[in-house]
Amino acid sequence: MTFRFTVNGKSRAIETEAERSLLEALREDLGLTGAKYGCGEGQCRACTVLVDGKPVTSCVTPVRAAAGKKITTIEGLAANGKLHLVQQAFIEEGAMQCGYCVPGMILTAVALLESNPHPSEAQIIDAMNGNLCRCCGYPRILAAVRRAGGNHA
Amino acid sequence: MPDKMDAFEPERYELREAPAHEFALSRREFAEFAGAGLLITVTAAVSPAQRGPGRGGGSEPATLGARLHLSEDGTATILTGKVEVGQGSRLEIAMAAAEELRIPLERVRVVMADTELVPNDGITAGSRTTPSTIPAVRRAAAAARELLLKAAIDPESKKKFDYAALARSAGMAAAYKDTLPAGAVVTPVRDWQVLGTPRNRADGREIVTGAHRFPSDIQRPEMLYGSVLRPPAYGAILVSADLTAAQKMQGVTAVREGAFVGCAARTSLAARKAVETIRANAQWERRDHPASDRLFSYLKEKAVQDGQGGRRPRVQSKGSIEQGLGQSGKKVRAAYQVAYIQHAPMEPRAAVAEWREGRLTVWTGTQNPHGVRDQLLQAFHLAPDKVRVIVPDTGGGFGGKHTGEAAIEAARLAKEAGRPVSLRWTRVEEFTWAYFRPAGLFEIEAGLDGEGLITAWDFAVYNAGTAGIESPYRIANTRTRFIYCDSPLREGSYRGIAATANNFARECCMDELAEAAGKDPLEFRLANIENPRLRDVLLAATKRFEWQQRRKSRRPGIGAGLACGTEKGSYVASCAEVEVKNGQLKIREITMAFECGVILNPANLRAQVEGSIIMGLGGALTEEIQFENGRLKNGSFAKYPVPRFRDAPRMDIVLLNRPDLAPAGAGETPIIAVAPAVAGAFFDATGERARSMPVRPIRRT
Structure with missing residues (x-):
């Protein structure tokens, strides 16, 4: 079947099985490897992408569920080479060890700040808690989201 | 520093297995292969671990050119067989080279782990990059700098006073082929400009844009x-x-x-x-396969006593354990258990x-x-x-x-x-078919004299491994035994590997001894410590934590514990404050002091300590591989809880810098002091001893 959606501002069409995961379609058919496989069951959110602005776990989202929608992957977040505020904050805070979880972390934080530009510490933790980092770099990731949210504590 | 435990278990960091598959040769391939006369090479390649100096450390490549290249645009490229898995080795190596070459960090490129290009620096394990590879890189970079200076004072080459010119020079081309000079003088710590300063990953942009290809x-x-x-x-x-x-x-x-x-x-x-x-x-x-609910009795049944496959129990003794126990006024006997856990790196x-x-x-x-x-x-x-x-x-x-x-x-x-x-690999494959950190069973008998000093320490370790097996305390009579077991699961290394398990059992038992001696856990340890570095971290952590005040102020359900230890040349002590409410154990705070010689990159060191604490809380509280009928019962993130944002406690970290001491690795050792401090705090809060990792009051078979 053919599925059409907008990915990072461009309309794309892919020919694939309806039950195929959005993650594998993005990575294998469109070469967008920024979204990572971490668990295949929506438990670690390394695969997070934005669908119509909302963070979804693309590993458990079938391609058909994304048809006709606007998808943003980490590759599409910077505008004309200018990093998003959250990306910049991750660099400034050194919020990465191996970095594998970072794309999912950033997109989750972007969605949080879209709906709540100045979240409290508790709101940040609530929003981010589904994202795993096995290097356990949580303190710096929190600092980065705090910074992007305008709280340089 | 000679590694004593190497005598105990030669390949302590490596899972030594032949490849799971060895495939047949086709007739044509065999002709090519035999014709090339390389049969000997292939048989010799069976056990890489036994070959060459590279195991876990930093081999010295034969020539300068194998380690370092200066390009005509003035950038330097360092070649290393080490890998970057998030521990910060790429940045640390670049910093070391920039320091010795006296060029900005941005002008150093590090090519890692491409077997066609780089020297064999051995496996990236055992916290060896800092003590072994960093000195090798520094020596090579210092040698290159010396060549430059030599060129500069040569009147005819005064114009060549830069690395770009040097890169083009015939002298450098010749130097690349020379054996790495042994006597190159590295920059003393007091003159460091790059090393010792906090730096973040240089490739942050690639990471945050998704451009980096894992x-x-x-x-x-x-x-x-x-x-x-x-x-x-x-x-x-x-x-x-x-x-x-x-x-x-x-x-x-x-x-x-x-x-x-x-x-x-x-x-x-x-x-x-x-x-x-x-x-x-x-x-x-x-095939029949045991269930994890009787793991520890199984391990004891499967203890290898007869030396089968060279796996004779390893014993080290000092003084006389019989006499030491015989003379002691008070004795403590206890057994401890440590579960199998899985690394579960984000990328399978x-x-x-x-x-x-x-x-x-x-x-x-x-x-x-x-x-x-x-x-x-x-x-x-x-x-x-x-x-x-x-x-x-x-x-x-x-x-x-x-x-x-x-x-x-x-x-x-x-x-x-x-x-x-x-x-x-899928996550389920990674959980199931990768290897596990070994489970361990510990049997300890220890004795005290009337002053509260330890007179005897009999420490038997089943299966966990030998890293950190030796007590760092001053004890006249000790017997330390490591007993191999036929493990039901495939086992290998882990962050800190057996030092975490050995230190857990030892430090928990130290608390029990302190109780038997009628002393505070801190006071008891200080009386039995002789190593000044261990004492320093313990004092630093307890001072920051305000140990005495917290122990005095009794609050219902809240407890404080501490632990210390040393492994791989670095020293750690931590204090934990926990709350036990409705049977739930919650970590309120961890204070840790860590000392690993001179600090190379304080930002990365702090990140490694923070990561070790939180990762260690997984093993301390929730992580435990369960299996039955040859299958994992909890081989997924849904069933195997690892620490998340909400689980990160308040952390207070004291980094002790020792510019007078060589740097030791730091990615592993902090983890060894997490679980025993939690167990001590659990006892303080509940009055119940926890003798297992993960920490819980009920003992299993």
């Missing part, structure tokens, strides 16, 4: 995706498999050779579907394999690039120059990626398909 992200032209048929249970042996249906599927390559069965297809989904058709009819012979094992004209290139996530190259040589009967392993900066290791399973599997599929194949 091993699982590598894509090659015409590449297929692979999937492998796994046994239904541990120990199950494949009796028959029918590939017919899979082979009829469009675009699918299916292969069986021996125990290996796998498929490659245009998409991962198609490859998995093809494997499912084989699984549907595959016949297996099952992955490899892309590509064959071109008989040469194999594999991009894979491993901590052991040269070792995996040798495994591939063996599995495919290849001459050494026919395999290249490249390790892109990888999504986590923690000691869990010393092996090359995915590389071998991807290469077999790619060989069959005649196209590059990407094989990425």
Whole structure:
């Protein structure tokens, strides 16, 4: 079947099985490897992408569920080479060890700040808690989201 | 510093296994291979760990050119066999080179873990990059700098006073071929400009934009995706498999050779579907496999006492344990248990394999690039120059990626398909078929004199391993035994490996001894410590934590505990405050003091300590592999809780800098003091001893 959606501002069409995961379609058919496989069951959110602005776990989202929608992957977040505020904050805070979880972390934080530009510490933790980092770099990731949210504590 | 435990267990950081598969040679390949006269090379490649000086440390490459290149634009390229898995080695190596070359950090490039380009620095393990590879890089860079200075004072080459000119000079070309000068003088700590300053990853932009390609992200032209048929249970042996249906599927390559069965297809989904058709009819012979709910009695039954396979119990004694126990006024006997846990790095094992004209290139996530190259040589009967392993900066290791399973599997599929194949293990595969941190059973008997000093320490360790097995306390009579067991699960390294388990049992027992002596845990330890570095971290942590005040202020359900230890040349002490409410154990705060000699990069050191604390809380509180009938019961993130944002406690970290001491690695040792401090705090809060990791009051069989 053919599925059409907008990915990072461009309309794309892919020919694939309806039950195929959005993650594998993005990575294998469109070469967008920024979204990572971490668990295949929506438990670690390394695969997070934005669908119509909302963070979804693309590993458990079938391609058909994304048809006709606007998808943003980490590759599409910077505008004309200018990093998003959250990306910049991750660099400034050194919020990465191996970095594998970072794309999912950033997109989750972007969605949080879209709906709540100045979240409290508790709101940040609530929003981010589904994202795993096995290097356990949580303190710096929190600092980065705090910074992007305008709280340089 | 000589590593005493090497005498105990020579390959303490490496899982020593032959490749899981060794594939047959075709007639044509055999002719090429035998004709090339390389049969000896192949047999010699069987055990990379036994060869060369590279194990875990920093080998010294033969020439300067093997370590360092200066380019004509003035940038320096450092070549190293170490890998970057998030521990910060790439940055640390770049800092060391920038320091010695006296050039900005931005002008240093580090090429890591490409077996065709870099020297064999051994496996990235055992916290050896800092004490071994960093000095090697510094010496090479200092030697290059000395060449420059020599050129500069030579009147005829005054104009060449820069690295770009030096790079073009005949002198440098000749120097590259020379043996690395032994006497190059490295910059003293007091003059450091780059080392010792806080720096963040230089490639942050690639990470935050998704541009960095991890091993699982590598894509090659015409590449297929692979999937492998796994046994239904541990120990199950494949009796028959029918590939017919899979082979009829469009675009699918299916292969069986021996125990290996796998498929490659245009998409991962198609490859998995093809494997499912084989699984549907595959016949297996099952074996009995023990259940984890009687793991510790099983390990004791399976203790190897007869030296089978060279696995005689290892014993070290000092003084007389019989006399020491006999003279003691008070004795403590206790047994402790440590569960199997899984590393669960964010990126599961992955490899892309590509064959071109008989040469194999594999991009894979491993901590052991040269070792995996040798495994591939063996599995495919290849001459050494026919395999290249490249390790892109990888999504986590923690000691869990010393092996090359995915590389071998991807290469077999790619060989069959005649196209590059990407094989990425699923999370379930990573949980089930990677290896585990060993479980351990500990039996301790210790005695005290009337002053509260330890007179005797009898420490028996089943299965966990020997890292950190020796007590750092001053004890006249000790017996330390390590007893191998037939493990029901595949075991290997882990962050800190056995030092975590050994320190857990030892430090928990120290608390019990303190109680028997009627002393505070801190006071008791201080009375029995002789090592000043260990004393310093313990004093630093307890001072910051305000140990005495907190222990005095009794609050219902709240407790404080502490622990200390040393391993791999660094020293750690921590204090934990916990709350136990409705049977739930919650960590309120961890204070840790850590000392690893002179600090190379305080930002990365702090990140490693923070990461170790939080990762250690997983093993301390929730992580425990459960199995039954040869299958994992909790092999997924849904069933195996690892620390999340909410689980990170308040942390207070004291980094003790010792510019007078050589730097030691720091990625592992902080983890050894987490669980025992939690166990001590649990006792303080509840009055119940926790003698197991994860920490809980009830003892199991």
